[in-house]
Amino acid sequence: MLSTELLSHYRRLSQHCFTVVDVETTGSHSYSDRITEISVLQASLSGGLQHQKTDLINPQTTIPSKIVQVTGITQDMVDAAPMAADVLPDYLPWLRSGILTAHNLEFDYPFLRAEYTRLGMAFLRPEHEQLCTVQLARLMLPDLRSRSLPYLVKHFQFNVEESHRARADALACWLLAERLFTELLNESDEVLLSRFVRQWLPLREAAKLLGCSPQMGGAKLATAGVPSRTVGRGSNSTVMYRRAEVEQLYYTTQVGQQLSFESNL
Numbered sequence: 001m002l003s004t005e006l007l008s009h010y011r012r013l014s015q016h017c018f019t020v021v022d023v024e025t026t027g028s029h030s031y032s033d034r035i036t037e038i039s040v041l042q043a044s045l046s047g048g049l050q051h052q053k054t055d056l057i058n059p060q061t062t063i064p065s066k067i068v069q070v071t072g073i074t075q076d077m078v079d080a081a082p083m084a085a086d087v088l089p090d091y092l093p094w095l096r097s098g099i100l101t102a103h104n105l106e107f108d109y110p111f112l113r114a115e116y117t118r119l120g121m122a123f124l125r126p127e128h129e130q131l132c133t134v135q136l137a138r139l140m141l142p143d144l145r146s147r148s149l150p151y152l153v154k155h156f157q158f159n160v161e162e163s164h165r166a167r168a169d170a171l172a173c174w175l176l177a178e179r180l181f182t183e184l185l186n187e188s189d190e191v192l193l194s195r196f197v198r199q200w201l202p203l204r205e206a207a208k209l210l211g212c213s214p215q216m217g218g219a220k221l222a223t224a225g226v227p228s229r230t231v232g233r234g235s236n237s238t239v240m241y242r243r244a245e246v247e248q249l250y251y252t253t254q255v256g257q258q259l260s261f262e263s264n265l
Contacts, residue, residue: 019098030110034059039166056081142198197244
């Protein structure tokens, strides 16, 4: 979406109730790894935090030592916890309501879907009922060096417990959403749009905005002389473009197509 469309979209979302979720897991692959802890809270800008529920879950598999070091969730802790079948059904009514929200929803959502699929329970939320606070933070906080949740907790001095536990991270995600949505509602369009256009977009997002494949988008951006920067190294590197230049190319292309259309009438 273009900056003006994003502004309208997020302001509409701000009026809803949010269902914020965070899961800790045994790894990064939803099809093979399992959830070890879940926390879900519901909140709104008008009513604040309403309730929060958190549970450890026995993943019925071994937690790698590197994951234990990050989360502090040990094998003994989950071995004594109930199974997913005894925990997750209670969360489903919550997760089906409000705007499903997480910090990096692309991680949490597939794990939830995979776990519920194993239980023979359908869980699917349409895109317009989803919110990723990583994406919102990238748009609203384009000049920060990081939008990781631990970094943002320190940056905004949120009063939460240690990161990488589901309860603390779900609460931090809500506090971040609350802060950013409050700014969205109180700042002028001009101030907000000037922030939005400073966002760096990965090639796939820039190409999506231009309505083409990443390969074609890269060619269009290069031909137009749009500057880029590369983040990361080797196979993990990503080419990034400023939203301002990408949107300018979009509008220029649209004008060119309109003129071409009119000349053929």
